Every structure is written in structure tokens, then in C-alpha cells.
Amino acid sequence: MTASGTNRDSGTAGGTWTAAWELLLPAAGAPARGRGRALQSALRDAVRSGRLTAGTRLPSSRELALDLGVSRGLVTEAYEQLTAEGYLRSGRGAGTWVSEAVRSAAPPRARDLAPRGPGALVDFRAGTPDLSLFPRTTWAAAHRSALDGLPHRALGYPDPRGLPELRTALAGLLGRRRGVAADPERIVVCSGVAQALTLVAQVLRGRGLSQVAVEDPGSPEHGALFEAAGLTASPVPLDDEGPSLSSLERSGARLVVTTPAHQFPTGMAVTPARRAGLLAWARAVDGYVVEDDYDGDFRYDRAPVGALQGLDPERVIYTGSVSKSLAPGLRLGWLAAPSALAAELAGRKRTTDLGNAALDQAALAEMVTSGAYDRQLRRCGRAYRERRDVLVAELEEHFPGTRISGIAAGLHIIARLPERYGPEPGFLARARRAGVELRSLADYRTGQESAVPPDAAELSGGRGAVHLVLGYAHLAPSAIAHGVRLLAHAVRTSSP
Amino acid sequence: MTASGTNRDSGTAGGTWTAAWELLLPAAGAPARGRGRALQSALRDAVRSGRLTAGTRLPSSRELALDLGVSRGLVTEAYEQLTAEGYLRSGRGAGTWVSEAVRSAAPPRARDLAPRGPGALVDFRAGTPDLSLFPRTTWAAAHRSALDGLPHRALGYPDPRGLPELRTALAGLLGRRRGVAADPERIVVCSGVAQALTLVAQVLRGRGLSQVAVEDPGSPEHGALFEAAGLTASPVPLDDEGPSLSSLERSGARLVVTTPAHQFPTGMAVTPARRAGLLAWARAVDGYVVEDDYDGDFRYDRAPVGALQGLDPERVIYTGSVSKSLAPGLRLGWLAAPSALAAELAGRKRTTDLGNAALDQAALAEMVTSGAYDRQLRRCGRAYRERRDVLVAELEEHFPGTRISGIAAGLHIIARLPERYGPEPGFLARARRAGVELRSLADYRTGQESAVPPDAAELSGGRGAVHLVLGYAHLAPSAIAHGVRLLAHAVRTSSP
Numbered sequence: 001m002t003a004s005g006t007n008r009d010s011g012t013a014g015g016t017w018t019a020a021w022e023l024l025l026p027a028a029g030a031p032a033r034g035r036g037r038a039l040q041s042a043l044r045d046a047v048r049s050g051r052l053t054a055g056t057r058l059p060s061s062r063e064l065a066l067d068l069g070v071s072r073g074l075v076t077e078a079y080e081q082l083t084a085e086g087y088l089r090s091g092r093g094a095g096t097w098v099s100e101a102v103r104s105a106a107p108p109r110a111r112d113l114a115p116r117g118p119g120a121l122v123d124f125r126a127g128t129p130d131l132s133l134f135p136r137t138t139w140a141a142a143h144r145s146a147l148d149g150l151p152h153r154a155l156g157y158p159d160p161r162g163l164p165e166l167r168t169a170l171a172g173l174l175g176r177r178r179g180v181a182a183d184p185e186r187i188v189v190c191s192g193v194a195q196a197l198t199l200v201a202q203v204l205r206g207r208g209l210s211q212v213a214v215e216d217p218g219s220p221e222h223g224a225l226f227e228a229a230g231l232t233a234s235p236v237p238l239d240d241e242g243p244s245l246s247s248l249e250r251s252g253a254r255l256v257v258t259t260p261a262h263q264f265p266t267g268m269a270v271t272p273a274r275r276a277g278l279l280a281w282a283r284a285v286d287g288y289v290v291e292d293d294y295d296g297d298f299r300y301d302r303a304p305v306g307a308l309q310g311l312d313p314e315r316v317i318y319t320g321s322v323s324k325s326l327a328p329g330l331r332l333g334w335l336a337a338p339s340a341l342a343a344e345l346a347g348r349k350r351t352t353d354l355g356n357a358a359l360d361q362a363a364l365a366e367m368v369t370s371g372a373y374d375r376q377l378r379r380c381g382r383a384y385r386e387r388r389d390v391l392v393a394e395l396e397e398h399f400p401g402t403r404i405s406g407i408a409a410g411l412h413i414i415a416r417l418p419e420r421y422g423p424e425p426g427f428l429a430r431a432r433r434a435g436v437e438l439r440s441l442a443d444y445r446t447g448q449e450s451a452v453p454p455d456a457a458e459l460s461g462g463r464g465a466v467h468l469v470l471g472y473a474h475l476a477p478s479a480i481a482h483g484v485r486l487l488a489h490a491v492r493t494s495s496p
Numbered sequence: 497m498t499a500s501g502t503n504r505d506s507g508t509a510g511g512t513w514t515a516a517w518e519l520l521l522p523a524a525g526a527p528a529r530g531r532g533r534a535l536q537s538a539l540r541d542a543v544r545s546g547r548l549t550a551g552t553r554l555p556s557s558r559e560l561a562l563d564l565g566v567s568r569g570l571v572t573e574a575y576e577q578l579t580a581e582g583y584l585r586s587g588r589g590a591g592t593w594v595s596e597a598v599r600s601a602a603p604p605r606a607r608d609l610a611p612r613g614p615g616a617l618v619d620f621r622a623g624t625p626d627l628s629l630f631p632r633t634t635w636a637a638a639h640r641s642a643l644d645g646l647p648h649r650a651l652g653y654p655d656p657r658g659l660p661e662l663r664t665a666l667a668g669l670l671g672r673r674r675g676v677a678a679d680p681e682r683i684v685v686c687s688g689v690a691q692a693l694t695l696v697a698q699v700l701r702g703r704g705l706s707q708v709a710v711e712d713p714g715s716p717e718h719g720a721l722f723e724a725a726g727l728t729a730s731p732v733p734l735d736d737e738g739p740s741l742s743s744l745e746r747s748g749a750r751l752v753v754t755t756p757a758h759q760f761p762t763g764m765a766v767t768p769a770r771r772a773g774l775l776a777w778a779r780a781v782d783g784y785v786v787e788d789d790y791d792g793d794f795r796y797d798r799a800p801v802g803a804l805q806g807l808d809p810e811r812v813i814y815t816g817s818v819s820k821s822l823a824p825g826l827r828l829g830w831l832a833a834p835s836a837l838a839a840e841l842a843g844r845k846r847t848t849d850l851g852n853a854a855l856d857q858a859a860l861a862e863m864v865t866s867g868a869y870d871r872q873l874r875r876c877g878r879a880y881r882e883r884r885d886v887l888v889a890e891l892e893e894h895f896p897g898t899r900i901s902g903i904a905a906g907l908h909i910i911a912r913l914p915e916r917y918g919p920e921p922g923f924l925a926r927a928r929r930a931g932v933e934l935r936s937l938a939d940y941r942t943g944q945e946s947a948v949p950p951d952a953a954e955l956s957g958g959r960g961a962v963h964l965v966l967g968y969a970h971l972a973p974s975a976i977a978h979g980v981r982l983l984a985h986a987v988r989t990s991s992p
Contacts, residue, residue, distance in 0.1 A: 083768055136644075228698070
């Protein structure tokens, strides 16, 4: 603010701008080294914001330099730069004008896309693991080791299918833990199950499919995800064995997404007969089954049921991720593809994003081969089993008569509270008022019809029952107990 | 192999299997703890591979346990597990059969999807930075610091637009270095420019667009990328100012992808008039310009020309990445979106992959805010400028009369060798035989017509000229010199 304070009147049209140049130049007092860039930036902002309007003639470089007490070269350079960029234009003779081409950004709207922060006292919504169990030290060590060990070329554009080391490690892991018939050449590393489903949908849409059958109840995300990929999602209700085969046949779809190891959200395991039925259906329609093995690593009463994919690797596309075992924020998952689809899926992955980030892949490969990943699964499994036990015990104590349906697995349960706690809308309102966030099974309905979910059918005592989907994995045992007690208190004391 | 070696004949149909069970059970000698799992795994493999065919009746658990010298419980458990998974089925009475549902994977095909490894002595193909300049120590420190500093919840499902800290850091960086009118609320962090283009194409296809105009010559990837996203790419030839406006108007497209700071591959800077013309076109057709600022950070003769986006943030979608400044293997990029598209682009990013990995985002934010990213850009800029100078000097010495076209920027040059080195096919064949990998400008043609690229038009001495696209950034100065000399030697000594 030194020389610009002299306010010298140059005797031209530029003179009327003298005061404005001061505003334009908070940079005049900047260190000499950054002054040129500051001047350019200030001019750009002035044009963009409309403080300098289109068609305005700028003072000559000599005049402006005098006004601002900077060197003329600095001004000339700024004019040249902004002319090259299109903010200013030079006339046929001498002279520099503000360009007519410039438009400013529209003002930001209030709307916020960010996910809502946690407002509730206890949040039983399912889907997130305990993020405090993420093994930061182990991951950091694996990452550092990967960074030290990777050759330079591994930092270049990746194999779109994923780092060979990781695909080999995953083939071993999935074969060993989940009974997947995995060949590293047919594994595609991706950003998680959502991306895997998108890739599958896009490839099969390219082969003429227009529909995908989804479980009802099932993931509420499927509708939007498949719509974005160009497929219509047709809900297929569950019966007491799994996705209804007759509905599947009627749907006309040639692709079904299913969660056979632990159906989401009902928690049932698809029966052996229905597993065979799904495969027979896929062969009959020349279609595919997508097996979303979202929490297949966590079973507490026995060894997890192996993957459906192992029964027919040419008809089942298997997919999973580290979202439940490590953290969703890593955005790292995989699919094991039938040989007829592997190349196209890899090609789609390539056109989508050219492949996953190399370092995280190398770090995960390191964790899998060192055994650290198995240790992490055991650690999470122990914690989640304890939490499930606490939740079940608390429900039994505070909501006597509650029935827990589904197998002892995963990160959530389905609880059916006795009729005296219903009807459901009133219960949910009271829970909300008590600061307990939870979801009803009805929130996972993907279809319009009122098909009754399997365990509900078996257990239902009438329309008054309250069916809750309660996620427990992300909550400490004390928080689980607290949440159930808050609920019990709310039910006792508040009116619906 | 202890008890199974007794080869006891149980006196039933199982007896014919006795030898087979030995083959099935490399696990009988396994430590007792892992024996159950090994048995299950071996049975699964036997069914899958067809060694146990569909409909085969298995021996009773008692018989098999005796045969194998393991406890009966182990066998019962294995039968139960494989029945639940669908490999085996139980009959109505007693008995266990191999299921008819199982199919094995098709044998792997010889075809390999992996990118070809470097076979050439010197590889002048453009597109990759010097991966040895990746600042491993700095990145590791930033990653570690990010890991230490991130709250647990940042490891959960991310904001699909990207980590707020990174979007804020990028808005500052892009505004400061590239003149981008950036608002953190309108930045979407993505996996790189390829994904940004895919997201844009998908969103605009959803709004009824069916075409996208691309520069010709231009990126050879555009055709497949946009086809995968459902748009037809219409090549627009360049004239001596930039993409031809009359061709653009004739194309009927309402979306154009351009590289105004340093056109790829010709190296020209789009003129100020054409920049304004592109914006006027976008407004007239109610369309959009995608500005791919792929190497806008590297200009060696003057400050880089600022981004086109700054002139009209509501008509230009700006995109860039760390692929040239850090490493393509990080798969980390961004786009700055007009307000009318920001929410939809973020929504598409969400349905595509739910967002980028959190830790890498935090590490990049850390590098940007600490100034380490600017230092990296300066470091690369110095190295690449030196390499460009070496390449130009070597070409002048060994291929006198060669004209370098395009501005002094980026990671590659266009070199037009005098006619005496042509015609081009013979030159390229000799280069290949000499172990020098390179591309002709003709390889970047995206259209069918024989439009002459701008500098070529200016410089062309006839059809015999050799037009090369030479990437230099990834090569040490000595390798550059070696490559040019190899070429010169090949031209002197070998027949075409």
C-alpha cells in the first residue's frame, strides 16, 4: 500500500479507475518476488467478479504502473498473460479492454451433499464396521513397506485388473476363507462392491440385458445404482429358502444380485436347495448370479458357509471388499469373474478409472500375505460377536419376548419386538425422540408388493409387530446397552 | 499319510473309493487343528474338478472316518458344511451325494490382459512422467501424518465429492496456480481425468446428449471411453487457433473436450480469440466445454496460461490430476464443476464407487497445504525443462533441419523431421528395429478425414515429412541422447 497511496491522476480515462486500482492491488505491498503473480490474480478476480465490466478499457501499462508504483514490465506481463488467457483483449491499435467472454460462477447454493453427521445419542443404523478397530499401525507399516518395495514402474498407469501381487494374494485368501474358485487372472480389483455391481451392470447392459433382479427386502442402494448403470431393478421377494425362484423366473431378468451367506438385511442363509436352484436358473436363462459376500467373513456359531461362486464359477460373479474388515474409506474391493466376462469387466474398469491406486493395493497384498489380514478378521470377529451377544441379552432383558431372526453372523440383527410395543410408527417416533437412531425392516423394502420377509412370516404375530434392523458392530458394548435402555425408557414413559 | 496308508476295505461301495480318498487327503497328515478345514477344502476341490462326479454317493461318515483315520465328527462336520454350501446333498433317507449343481471354472485362456512390459531400448512414447521423481519419503510422511490425524469417522463411507480438507486445499491450489475459479463445494475428487470424463459423459447423457466433440488429433483413448459412457465421439479438426469452431458447430454436439493450455498432442496453445469462441459456442448451444488441464503445470518459457474455466465457470468443467505431477498409480484427480452440474456429478461419483479413498486424499491435502506439492511441481518442472532442452539439442545435432512445434511446455514435443528422412513408414520401421519405441502424430488421429494439424500445415514441406510425438519427461537426459543417436545410426545404416 505504499506507492498506490499517492493517488496520482494521470489525466486520462484511467484516472477514474485510480481508486479501484487500490482495491485491486492488496498485492502492491507484497514482496517484490510475488508481486507480478498477485497483480495478475487480482486483475483476474476483478474481471470475474464484475468489478471490471466487459468492454472496459484499461489504462495503458505506463499509466497503471505509475498509479500502482510498480514496474511497467510487471503490468505489461500481466496484460499479456490475461490476454492469452482470454480475460482481456487487445484492440487493433493500442489499448487493452476487458473481454466480453468472461462470466462469473453462480453463487453457491445452500444445499449440502455431505452425509449427515451423527446427531443421535446412539445410532443403530447398520452398514459401518467399528472404525476404531482399523489397524492404523499395521496399515501404516504395510503401506510403508509397499512404498519401499514397489518398483518405479508400479507407480505408473496400473494394470486395470489390479496389482498382480494383490490378485494372487486375494485368490489365495478367497479360496481359503470363502471357498471361492479364484484365479488371479479373473480377479478384478475395484473400489468396492458398489463399483463391482456397476461394472457388471454396464458389461451386461452392453450385451443386451435391461433388467436386474434384486432381493426384497435388500439393499436400498440398488435401485439408484442400477438405474445409473442403465438397468431396471426388479425386486424379487424372499421366501423361507431365499430369493423366490418363481418370482425370479417371472421377472424375465437374466441377472440376479444376492447375498446367500447372510441375506441383507434379513440375516437368513440361503438354503442348499435354493443355492442349487439359483444356479440352475442362471444356466437355464443363460444369465448370471452376482454374489455380494458383504460380511461373509463374520459368522459366530460355526464356520461361514462357503461362497456360492465355488459351485459354478462360470455363472457366479463373486464380489466383496475390505469395507467391513478394515474400513470403507479405503475403497478397496474385488470381484471374481467368469471367464466369459473377465476381459470385458477389466476393460470397463479401465474406461471407468484406469484401475485402483497402486500403493493401497500393495499394502493390502502385504497384509494378506503376512497373515495380518486374517488376524484383523479374527480381531473384528471377536469384537462383533461380543457386541451381538450384548445386544441380544439387552433386548431380552428390556424387551422380553423379542425374537432375533437370522443366523449368528454379520454386523446387524433383525429383532421382532412383541406386539405390545407396536404399532411400529409410534415406536420409531419415540425412539427418535429419545435420541436413538434405528431403521425398520420396512426401510429395506425394494419392491411395491407387501411380500412378507421369511422370518417375519414365520414369526409374525400380526400387524402390530415392530421389526427392527439393528447394527451393532460399530458400537461399543456399553453404547449398545445404553441404547437399548434409552429405548426401553422411552417406551415406558413417552406417548407415541 | 499315516492312517490312510492302511487302505482298509470297508466292505461297501465306499471301498472302491479308498484309493481316491488318499488322493483327496493330502491333509490327513496335517496338524490336528487344521485337519477339518483341509478335509473340507479337499472335498470341495474334488467335486469342483470333477474327480467326484455329480450323483456319486459318498461313504457314510463312519466309513470315511475309518478310511482316513480321522475322527467321525470331522467328517460329519465336513459333510454338513459342504451340504450347506451346495456341493453335497443329503438324500431323503440316510446318505450323502455329490450335488448336480456344481460346475467347474473354464480353463484359463492364454490371452493376457496385462499391459506390455518395456521391451524397447529407449521408449519415447508420451504420457508418463518420471516415476523416479515420485517423492516417496514425502508421500510416506504425508500419508503417515494423515493416518495419525484423521478421526475414525473419516475412515467410514466418504463424502462422495471428496474429503473436505482436500477440496479446500485444491480450490486454493487451482485458483493460485491455474486461475481456476474454484469453490470447494463444486470440486469433485475423482480417480483421474478418465473418470472425470466418464462422469461428465454419464451426467450429460442423462440430460439427453448423445455426442461429444473431441480434438483431432487428440487422445486416442477418447473414443472407447466415451463409447463406454454412451456418447459418440465426433472428431473436430484443429486449425491454427485451436479446435475448429465451424466443425464444432456442424458436429451438432453440445459438449467438447479440449486441452487449451497445451493441446494434446500438437502442443499448441489455443488462442485467446478461440478461447472466447469456445465459450460463445457453449453458451449458444447451451452446452459445456471440458477443459482437460493434463499438463498445465509445466510451462518452461513463461507462466502457464491460466485455465479457460476461470473465464466462465458455469460453462467449463475443469479437470486435472496428480498423474503427471506425482504418479498415475495414485489414481487421484479432480474436477471443478459448474453449479448446474455439481450435485449430479457428485451423485454419479457416488453411484460409481462411493468416492475416493480417504487416506490418499488426506495425504495429498497435507502435501498441498504444507507447500510440498508446489516444491514437487518445481522439481519436476526443472527436470522436464532440462530433458526437453536435451531432446531438442540432440535432434538439431543429429537430424538437422528438424522443426519443433508447439509451445515450450508439458512432457512431450512434436518434431517434424525434414523430408529426406521420410517417408514416415520406413522411418518408423527402422526406429523399431533399432529398439526405439515412438509414435507418429498420425497415431493420434481421432477422425477419418485427413485434416492437417496446425503446425504441420504451417511447416509441411510435403507428404514425405516425418511427424513424431516424442515423450521425454520419463527419460533421463542420457537416455534421451542415447535414443536420438540410436535413431540417427539406424537411419544412416539400415535400409527402410
